[in-house]
Amino acid sequence: MKEILEELAPDALVRKKQVKNTGLKELPGDTSAVILRFAPNPNGPLSLGHSRGVIINSEYAKLYGGKVVLRFDDTDTKIKPPILEAYQWIIDEYEWLTGKSPDVIVRASERMEIYLDYAEKILKADFAYVCNCTQNEFKRYRVDMESCPCRINTVSDNISAWNEMIAGKREEGSAIVRIKTDMKLPNPALRDWPALRIQKAQHPIVGSKYHVWPLLDFQSAVEDYEQGITHIIRGKDLMDSTRKQTILYEKMGWKYPETLYWGRVKLLGFGKFSTSEMRSSIENGEYEGWNELFLPTIGALRRRGFSAESIKRYWLELGLTQKDISVPMKTIESVNSKIIDKKCERRIFVENPVEFNLNLQSKNESKDEFPVSILLEKHPEIEMGHRRWIISDRIFLGKDDSNIESLRLKGLADVKIEFDKKEIELESIEKSDDRSIVHWLPVGMQRDAILVSPKEGRNSVIHGLIEDFELIEGEVYQFERLGFARVEENMPESPVKLVWLHN
């Protein structure tokens, strides 16, 4: 057999190594003028979870030369009311993540007239009706697959009820506009779904101008049509939303956008945080703010020193699948390390410092002496210059390192430690054996520092000494043997404040 193949098709015997397809898969449908959208609720800043939508949409737009609409879905004034400042937070975070501005920005609350017009149109076309049932009553009709009594209202009944609703003459909960689908539909979620309801709470942008607000399924459907959205990429929890909206689109004679979904992402290492939960913890003083280090917000990640590039690569690596996944933070940290390791200067941080005397007069027979100063590289592989340390007769060692008898002080010399007397004796400038190498700081090179790290739902603070050499506020450094941290505050009279990134 083998011989025959060798004769006929020698290629068939060569085993080809398969190659992994990388990057985003092709978008379905017509991709000649792609318009995508990212539609957050401005009831808080963006979280790492939201950034998936930002990245995937903006990358597809880049791939096809298309556009992204940033749409604020701010049509709930009651359960998830918008925060006025959040609109700008989200725009800034979008720009930070993608490196560019959204192509179009719309706020649903500013387009209310359009939604109310469409609502009136569908009522007049008898595609919808005003339902006066209570939530519980309707729920019963829905599970029993029965029409509610309001379903047979005439168009003129509906229009007059609608006019009362928008005029503010009806109470919250007393009436709702439902899209007329079919109460016998097998999927209960689609049976006469609610489109607009009465809400009288103040809206931070338009105040109390409107008494009737559209629900997501209606607002989003209309706005996607208005913006000419060609592709919707959303969580698969919104699959029924697609089905509800498709029914409306069919009634209106519109073509529904191509729709893609992603599954649920659970971030291991972060607790379970929803925007609403974080918001209430902030409002009741439990958390200092949205940028609290242990929160999975973009602001917190940025504060710690994650690069926008790492977040982008992370989501692109996970890709667009409908699988529900649990990913450890380690994954994104590893991506970030690779990006920043090449750029970060090295510094020393000594935790639990203990002060020692350096015996400058060597007692042993060798003629070695400690140098007056030493040069340490700012980066072990990349040429960035040096840090110069002046050697005095006193140094700091980390407590955990200092109870070993023979050590090598990194960059300086092999020494003998006398822990009880707090004395250090020179043994050899040259490396003489394979004793362990420790980090240290000469007195005079140190600043007090605190290192704040997130620890599941709280911050832990470590006090120590930082190497005081060209520290720039906002910069991320690698503290050797420890990990990456960002200098958040560098004020002359107080300890340097470091925030932990990762190791």
Add this chain to the structure above:
RNA sequence: GCUCGUGUGGUGUAGUUCGGUCCAUCAUGCCGCCCUUUCGAGGCGGCGACCCGGGUUCAAAUCCCGGCACGAGCACCA
């Protein structure tokens, strides 16, 4: 309960459309070695998976049927 979706190593992911080129890709993780005056980075090697059961077929991760598991929707939230 009804409806929908998803199951590939520890974690992700490629391959599933159109069965053979898959003794299954890549990354991360873990283990070992090398390098290194960081417990970092880098290099090399290793570990480890097609949810289960039938069926179709010369041939199934891929197609069909039946289970099972997990997740979601059935809100006057998004």
